[in-house]
Amino acid sequence: MTDTPNTAEEIAKLKHEIAELSGLALATGVLLTQLLQSNLKRELNPWNAATKMLGDARTAIEGFSPETTGERDPAMKQRALDALTQYETQLKSVLPV
Numbered sequence: 848m849t850d851t852p853n854t855a856e857e858i859a860k861l862k863h864e865i866a867e868l869s870g871l872a873l874a875t876g877v878l879l880t881q882l883l884q885s886n887l888k889r890e891l892n893p894w895n896a897a898t899k900m901l902g903d904a905r906t907a908i909e910g911f912s913p914e915t916t917g918e919r920d921p922a923m924k925q926r927a928l929d930a931l932t933q934y935e936t937q938l939k940s941v942l943p944v
Contacts, residue, residue, distance in 0.1 A: 893942040
């Protein structure tokens with residue numbers, strides 16, 4: 848039972864670290880989305896440019912494997928693919944038709 852205070856303290860530290868990392872990820876995502884939107888709006892055909900860029904990113908992410916990344920958790924790859932779908936929705940919602 849002597850580990851309980853230390854365990855609770857460690858859990859609190861980890862929760863705080865997760866919150867900090869989530870904040871960094873949120874800020875990075877917002878900045879990236881705004882940057883991509885402004886770049887795509889300059890294209891002659893922004894929809895095609897967005898489709899190509901996101902398709903290339905999807906292909907690259909799908910190409911990652913545990914052997915190449917050292918990552919054993921498939922959740923990382925799935926989250927990256929889900930993020931691409933989220934970015935696609937956000938980007939295309941502001942592009943001219």
